[in-house]
Amino acid sequence: MxxxxxxLMVRKRELNGNDLRQCLRIAFGGTLxxxxxxxxxxxxxxxFTVTPILLLGLVPRLNGHVIRQFLANMTLVxxxxxxxxxxxxxxxxxxxxxxxxxxxxxxxxxxxxxNFLFGAMSIVNLSMQMHFASxxxxxxxxxxxxxxxxxxLTLFIAGLMQSLFPDVEPRQPRQMPKKPLSNQRHEVILATxxxxxSFVGFQVMDLQGSLSAQVATILVLFPMNWKGAGPAGWNRAxxxxxGCNFGLLIQFVxxxxxxxxxxIALGLWLSLMLFARxxxxxxxxxxxxxxxxxxxxxxxxxxxSPQQDLIYSDLYRFSSLAVAVxxxxxAVYLMHHLLNRFQSTRLQPLS
Numbered sequence: 527m528x529x530x531x532x533x534l535m536v537r538k539r540e541l542n543g544n545d546l547r548q549c550l551r552i553a554f555g556g557t558l559x560x561x562x563x564x565x566x567x568x569x570x571x572x573x574f575t576v577t578p579i580l581l582l583g584l585v586p587r588l589n590g591h592v593i594r595q596f597l598a599n600m601t602l603v604x605x606x607x608x609x610x611x612x613x614x615x616x617x618x619x620x621x622x623x624x625x626x627x628x629x630x631x632x633x634x635x636x637x638x639x640x641n642f643l644f645g646a647m648s649i650v651n652l653s654m655q656m657h658f659a660s661x662x663x664x665x666x667x668x669x670x671x672x673x674x675x676x677x678x679l680t681l682f683i684a685g686l687m688q689s690l691f692p693d694v695e696p697r698q699p700r701q702m703p704k705k706p707l708s709n710q711r712h713e714v715i716l717a718t719x720x721x722x723x724s725f726v727g728f729q730v731m732d733l734q735g736s737l738s739a740q741v742a743t744i745l746v747l748f749p750m751n752w753k754g755a756g757p758a759g760w761n762r763a764x765x766x767x768x769g770c771n772f773g774l775l776i777q778f779v780x781x782x783x784x785x786x787x788x789x790i791a792l793g794l795w796l797s798l799m800l801f802a803r804x805x806x807x808x809x810x811x812x813x814x815x816x817x818x819x820x821x822x823x824x825x826x827x828x829x830x831s832p833q834q835d836l837i838y839s840d841l842y843r844f845s846s847l848a849v850a851v852x853x854x855x856x857a858v859y860l861m862h863h864l865l866n867r868f869q870s871t872r873l874q875p876l877s
Contacts, residue, residue, distance in 0.1 A: 539807075541803065541806055541807070543693075543694035543695060544586070544693045544694060544695060544697060545806040545807075545810075547691040547692065547693055547694065548582070548586060548691075548802070548806060548810070549799060549802040549803055549805075549806055550687075550690075550691045550799075551582045551684075551687035551688070551690075551691050552579060552582045552583050552798055552799075552802040552805070552819065553795050553798040553799040553802055554687060554690070554691075554795070555578040555579070555582045555683045555684065555686075555687045556575055556578050556579045556582070556794070556798050556819070556822075556823055557791055557794050557795040557798060558578070558683055558686075559574045559575050559577070559578040559676075559679060559680065559683055559827075560574065560575045560791065560794055560823075560826055560827055561787065561791050562574065562679065563575065563827065564787055565787070568672060568675070569668060569672055570658060570668075570669060570672040570673070570676075571826075571827035572654065572737065572823070572824050572827040573654070573672055573673050573675075573676035573827075574672075574675075574676045574679060574827060575823040575824070575826060575827030576654075576820060576823040576824060576827060577651075577676045577677060577679075577680045578679075578680045578683045578684065579798070579819050579820060579823045580647065580650065580820070581596065581647075581680055581681075581684050582683075582684055582687060583802070583805060583810070583816055583819055584643065584646070584810075584816075585643060585684075586693075586697055586810065587688070587693065587697060588681075588684050588685060588688050592643060593681060595641060595643045595644035595647070596643070596644075596647065596677060596680070596681060597677070597681075598644050598648075599643075599644050599647040599648040599651060599677070600651075600673070600674055600677040600678075602648055603648055603651045603652050603655060603673065604670045604673065604674055606624075606628055606652060607652070607655045607656065607659060607666065607669065607670055608666065608667075608670055609624075610624060610625070610656070610659075611659050611666045612666070618729070622722065622725070622726060625656075625722060625725055626718060626722050628652065629649065629717070629718045629721045629722060629725075630714060630718045632644075632645040632648045632649045632652075633645060633649070633713065633714045633717040633718050633721070633747075633750065634710070634714050636649075636713075636717075636748075636750065637705065637709075637710045637713045637714050637750060638710065639705075646748060649721065649744055650741060650744055650745070651673060653721075653724075653725070653740055653741060653744050654673075654737065654740075654741060655669050655670065655673055656725065657728065657737050657740050658737075660728075660729060706874055708869070708870055708871055708872050708873070708874060709751075709873055709874055711865075711870060711871045712751065712862075712865045712866075712871045712872065712873045713750035713751055713873075714750075715861070715865060715871060716750065716751065716752075716858060716861045716862060716865060717747045717750045719857070719861055720743070720747055720854055720857045720858055720861060721743070721744060721747060723857055724740060724743040724744065724850070724854060727853075728740050737824065738766070738821070738824050738825075738846070738847055739846040739847045739849070739850035739851075740850070741820070741824070742762050742766070742817075742847045742850055742851050742854075743850050743851065743853075743854040745758070745762060745817070745820070746758045746759045746762055746851055746854055746855065746858075747854070747858070751862065751873055752858050752859055752862035752873075755854075755855060755858045756855060756858075757813075758813070759851045759852075759854065759855045761813040761814040761817055762814075762817045762847075762851055763817075763847070763848055763851055764814045764817070765801075765813070765814035765815060765816065765817025765818040765819075765821060766817055766818070766821045766847050768801075768814070768818050768821075770821060770825070772797050772800075772801075772818070772822070773797070773821075773822060773825045773826075776790075776793035776794075776797065779793070780793065790826065794822060794826050797818075797822045798819060798822060798823075801815050801816075801818040801819045801822065802815070802819060803815075804818070805818075805819060
């Protein structure tokens with residue numbers, strides 16, 4: 527039975543050679559994406575900082591299957607956002623129905639296993655782009671093209687990091703457990719329902735400044751069941767709290783030099799390296815360390831500019847995320863018990 531950990535959950539006592547190389551790939555890859563988007567003045571910096579960390583943090587080794595899933599995610603999300611906003615932007619009910627169908631398709635791919643990365647990345651990117659597209663002043667074409675550029679840049683960065691910091695020994699492939707059909711139905715229905723409620727809630731309440739909170743409600747669904755979502759929500763909150771505090775620490779250390787890009791990049795690299803270490807000690811899973819990584823990526827990528835620091839964004843980010851995660855976990859708990867009432871959707875323990 528999963529437990530709630532009051533501190534960062536550490537499963538390993540020390541890093542091996544491959545773990546250290548992956549830490550370096552995450553830290554340098556995320557910092558490189560951040561610097562390029564700031565130097566070039568690209569919009570939606572969260573895409574360019576978060577996407578490399580998602581790929582390098584969740585996928586130990588780049589290969590053809592990973593690249594195909596990544597490109598398929600870019601294509602599906604780009605077409606979906608253009609169609610949804612272009613044709614259904616002023617029709618909330620048809621838009622919600624299409625979003626439900628997309629979420630169900632993507633969570634189904636995650637539940638099956640082989641295309642987990644495609645489903646996970648598509649859900650995160652779709653949620654982020656729909657969030658940005660809800661801004662009254664948003665340019666949907668700019669959002670889509672920015673994400674496409676971020677995906678292509680991420681593949682280049684991942685390939686470069688793999689060349690600069692290759693593994694020192696072969697990795698054993700992760701074994702995906704075989705799930706009965708009732709478990710797959712349970713996970714898809716539960717995750718689709720909660721993700722849709724999150725989408726509708728953020729649209730109705732017009733919470734434009736809560737990107738991190740909306741993404742958090744999606745990331746806590748990655749275990750796709752109540753037993754995993756509870757610890758995931760706790761780890762998400764702990765990782766975000768630690769990441770926000772570290773961001774504030776960097777802010778206070780740099781003080782008036784916060785607009786100097788090399789100084790900001792150094793602070794980001796140090797934080798990514800620190801949290802990447804915890805991420806690898808947690809087995810490379812989406813837990814507290816990974817939450818802190820994505821927290822730093824969104825804070826620095828989206829909110830840092832010469833005219834804006836982190837203090838307000840930091841405080842607002844954690845408070846909004848805590849409320850959003852709590853509500854999402856309540857919805858997961860209720861759906862879990864509802865689905866377990868029926869034999870065809872009952873969650874069975876895996877051997």
